Amino acid sequence: MPKPARDEKAITPRSEDYSRWYTDLVLRAKLADYSPVPGCMVIRPNGYAIWERLRDALDGMFRDTGHENAYFPLFIPVEFLAKEAEHVEGFAMECGVVTHSGLEPDGEGGLRPKGELDSPLILRPTSETIIWHMYGQWIESYRDLPILINQWANVVRWEMRTRLFLRTREFLWQEGHTAHATADEAVAETLTILDVYRRFAEEWMAIPVLTGKKTEAEKFAGAVDTYCIEALTQDGRAIQAGTSHYLGQNFAKAFDVTFQNESNQREHVYATSWGVSTRLIGALIMCHSDDQGLVCPPKLAPTEVVVVPIGRKDEDRAIVLPVVERLREQLAGLRVKVDADPKQSPGFKFAEYELRGVPLRVEVGPRDVAAGQVTVARRDTGEKTALPLDDNLGTAVRGLLDDIQQALYDRALAFREQSTHRVDSYDEFKQILGDEGGAGLLLAHWDGTTETEKRVQEETGATIRCIPDGGEVEEGSCMVTGKPSRQRVVFARAY
């Protein structure tokens, strides 16, 4: 279907084309831009400021659970990747490979690689291999354990189909890599982090998430078990927002990392790894935003409140600006921006800050001042209310921000509940899913085989997003094969 011509600056409505809405929003709100290198993105200041808030909040939660940060090299020797069989299978096809260490004139006015390396290096797609090589140098006895290290870094995966924030060839993330003396302790760590991710998604991003385990087919290459948090976008697709892996002794064996246990015996070390990435920003946009632009939960908003003085005449400004200054004092401690630029109209500013997702706008005009009030507009609902210009104003604004944070969560949760379907036959499953697009989360019985999982994926495009945590035992039969099943799993089309 040909698209209607559209204003260069407008955002395509979600109802018209959700995918285009997303891209328009990211570009128009200056969150990110396409880069001249295919598949990569530029994270612009508006988007990077959100990443910094995400990062700092998560970093605090990692510290509170005993983790330290470190930094390991970008480069990984090719032979390291080969040491863990599943790992190499998972990543070999999408590695950036460095083969040379310089350039020389190619004789046609351009440059060509020179200085071939003795052995090519890959750019980390994830760092288990190089980190476990180092852990091999650092771990001698149980006294050296646990090691609880996280790193914030860029990683490279040569993806073929890319999309701003959601899937790019280079992305920013954190990757935790921990080493433990027992399997129990490592499993507990995996689940501690899963819970950190769940709390972060819910409390900071205002996104309800399902937690659960990935199937064999979907788990991380090299893991014993992969746990995940899964969110639901407004167009009814699932989006994986974070994963926490119990790696057992797989990497310790691949890199021969042993320790002397308390009984003086040598044993291979137990491992976990876990990560979230700039993809979270994509999830944030997809879950909350609207046709006017970004809707950002206050706790992650780089600017929580924008104050817009109204009136360009000198006499208006003389009345309004002192009130704005008082307001600034009352809002001390919040992230406040005052936009008193007389060159732009209030209407222009309103649209701009709506586009950027500032949760609360405070308007102060001469009539407001005369009435002893300010006008406050919520980004999430568009609702405008008058607040008295008194000593309680700061408290009232803080209360509104809390309300917005909660309202976003509640709305997303209600949407997820209304988009979750218990399905008992494959026909019903296919009918609900339709031919394309998202159709919410489908809870269905599955026989536990990769074969059936792949068949469903091929026939419908839906994948098993997770086997829910603590899912109720319910005797049933697989919707496809009729074989017995004891628990429903979550299917969806996914980003």
Place this chain on the structure above:
Amino acid sequence: MPKPARDEKAITPRSEDYSRWYTDLVLRAKLADYSPVPGCMVIRPNGYAIWERLRDALDGMFRDTGHENAYFPLFIPVEFLAKEAEHVEGFAMECGVVTHSGLEPDGEGGLRPKGELDSPLILRPTSETIIWHMYGQWIESYRDLPILINQWANVVRWEMRTRLFLRTREFLWQEGHTAHATADEAVAETLTILDVYRRFAEEWMAIPVLTGKKTEAEKFAGAVDTYCIEALTQDGRAIQAGTSHYLGQNFAKAFDVTFQNESNQREHVYATSWGVSTRLIGALIMCHSDDQGLVCPPKLAPTEVVVVPIGRKDEDRAIVLPVVERLREQLAGLRVKVDADPKQSPGFKFAEYELRGVPLRVEVGPRDVAAGQVTVARRDTGEKTALPLDDNLGTAVRGLLDDIQQALYDRALAFREQSTHRVDSYDEFKQILGDEGGAGLLLAHWDGTTETEKRVQEETGATIRCIPDGGEVEEGSCMVTGKPSRQRVVFARAY
């Protein structure tokens, strides 16, 4: 000369081998480790925590001067590098080059690159080219200026001679890239940042630095002018700790970035770039540390105060631990670690925290408690004093930390002054320099030619570190050629 056998765990004394002292210290204090990839390093938690403090302090200073953070891709198209003639000359020989996007079995049990890229990509050695490509998309009119962007990122320069922190093939840094409507504004920005770097070095790192301009031969590839801060290490070498470049219109012309000025004419944009890197940690170590390990200025120390309870017996601990808790309250707001681990002796702990550079150690033993005091040991001087266990203790400890911060600066400044020589003949110059190693800063007249500069470098190993800012006008003659000179410049052997 053969080295004496030495304890695996000891640090070689500075007087014996400064270079080995440095490496021993970095490894022993677990600041960093060698990586399996030649020329790269692993920054361990003890070192990374210092980097985080450096980064956060600098980041605050950049924000206070109006800058925002963003993130640009790691990959740069080869043809971008070629667009600025000096730039390509400066970096072509030391670029990591990505030529493939996957691996396949090589038939001998290993892996080889597959999926050759249509056009190779380099890993950013610095990001002027890709950023100016993007600025070309973003800048239309003077209303879009200035752009004041910084990024924290890893960069790659294929250095041949590497050394932990000081020079590694991959390193972490920040790079600011700003765009301005006038040359004056861009020059002012360059100097604003130079001053940020100077203040940061002096106020946070406790390192006095010279500021000045680089010579033509030493300036950044693509800059009109490069300004720098230069510090002096304990072995009398100069170390470049940060650079700020005025780029004129060089990159705007290379990427054809123009803007409509207020008179409605199109003009090329003016640029700056500036950066400091993980090299700062190397400078920090080299300037302050001693044969016992790291000496870290309190403002950058991940732990400012370590509290060590003395006495392993239960009755001792019953006396001491409540006092330690009270102490912890009094030190609230400081970065305090209490090490009450009964499995390690106080002596072991003292050595360990000295090695790691904790500025202040507080010992609390039963005898201290009986005497109504605690014992406080300064890392910088080794001096021990008793402080009364009263309500002023918190204030007294804070005062001591301030004293240490100042004392480190004063000591480094005194050393620099005593290591600075005004030299009037080339013979004297060579005599002071000696055959190898550092010999401080030599202030000498120079005729302003690259030829003379190169000759001095070839003959003595000393380079011109900077042409000092506001250097007094002093009519003189070049120590080598006798040609006229109006200002002394700073020579030194350098890291």
